[in-house]
Amino acid sequence: MTLASTDPGLLCGSEGYQRCAKIFGEAGTVDAYLQFEAALAEVQGRLGVIPGQAVAPIRAACDQGKLDLAKLRTGSLAVGYPIAPLVAMIADAAGPHGQWVHYGATTQDVMDTGMVLQLRQALSGVLNDLDRTAHLLADLCAAHRRTPIAGRSKLQHGVPVSFGYKVAVWLDQILRARDGLSEALSRAEVLQFGGAVGSLAALQGHGMAVRRDLAAALSLREPDISWHVSRDRMVALASAVAALVAALAKMASDIAHLMSTEVGELLEPAAEGRGSSSTMPQKRNPVICEAILEAARDTRHVPTVVLEGMLQEHERGIGHGYRERTALCRAVQQLAGAVTLTNELVSGLEVNAPRMARNLDMTQGLIHAEAVMMQLSERLGRLKAHDILHRVSHRVASTGTRFEEALTVEARASLPAQADILAQQIEYAQDMIDLVLARIDTPESRPERARVAVD
Structure with a gap:
């Protein structure tokens, strides 16, 4: 837990919160983007969409340790999103083969x-x-x-x-x-992979094959449509x-x-x-x-x-x-x-x-009122039993009399042993x-x- 006014108190110091903070933090986010770009290059190289010799340099370049994160932050502020400057960095690190990075993607x-x-x-x-x-x-x-x-x-x-x-x-x-x-x-x-407006048009007939293999490479399902x-x-x-x-x-x-x-x-x-x-x-x-x-x-x-x-x-x-x-x-x-x-x-x-x-x-036995009412209803009917128990409850609440005593006065009935009536209600x-x-x-x-x- 930090002292920042925006941190959610005890929650932010918990193991689960901290674990997810790393996943969704800057490093975790960039790693997820790099994972996509590396898998895309590998799939496209295997399918012959990009030159096979471009795959290894691109994969090697998809390493956060080789990125200038300060420059990436600046670029993201200029563009509005981090992907364009990230792709430019990967391409630069991949050398002559960098032109094949992000091919057909958006x-x-x-x-x-x-x-x-x-x-x-x-x-x-x-x-x-x-x-x-x-x-x-x-x-x-x-x-x-x-x-x-x-x-x-x-x-x-x-x-x-x-x-x-x-x-x-x-x-x-x-x-x-x-x-x-x-x-x-x-x-x-x-998987989300469709290019420009989702139609896969940029890959000129190879799009569905790339999408299928890219989904498999990332262990994601392939959608029917973007x-x-x-x-x-x-x-x-x-x-x-x-x-x-x-x-x-x-x-x-x-x-x-x-x-x-x-x-x-x-x-x-x-x-x-x-x-x-x-x-x-x-x-x-x-x-x-x-x-x-x-x-x-x-x-x-x-x-x-x-x-x-x-x-x-x-x-x-x-x-x-x-x-x-x-x-x-x-x-x-x-x-x-x-x-x-x-x-x-x-x-x-x-x-x-x-x-x-x-x-x-705490209520002098009143918590058993419903159970007693249901027992009395078998011979008096539920409505009459309810009326009697309502009067019993009023007597207990107003005078402090024990429930069983008030029950005897109002209904001429006795309360079963509390242990028994309690056990019955719990058992049900x-x-x-x-x-x-x-x-x-x-x-x-x-x-x-x-x-x-x-x-």
């Missing part, structure tokens, strides 16, 4: 394909990290599948669930969002990135609330100085959760930015390229950092099961938990578990 071919190569590298790392996320959450779920906690509706106590059920809800959405990202990335891993102005794949990818960060942030939001002093059911991992206040020494702030939430808020606009890129004029649009690239690459960095922080959060999460149990009884969700865990291989075998705090 600037956007290089920049779009380069971005695809960078996105693949960055998101492959994110997807690998998400495998660990899934296993950590599966372990947490399995460890607490019958740990009672208040299920909350509109921030109010609803009915009891298990903490494992809550974790399974997080995991289910994260798994779907991960799969959505994987699918969107697969659809976006497509996509200079068809940005739907990038829109789908941006949406998948934003959805996944939001799925992580939903979990972070729940954890932050459960960390509040009045609730006290969870704590972020402890670390020296982490989450401390500059003026309140007693505080342990949910700073990891905060960073994940800010990442979600910072990326939710990205699909809109990229969607605007679909509104392009004719065969080459104006005023879209840098906006799309900047928004999408920054969003991937935010996602990568959020995943790193999520893994830190979940692997060290402190679960206070005794506090969860105490909070369940176990099949759903099993369905979520079935999408993860043997979560119980994983060694990392959340710690249970002593209240």
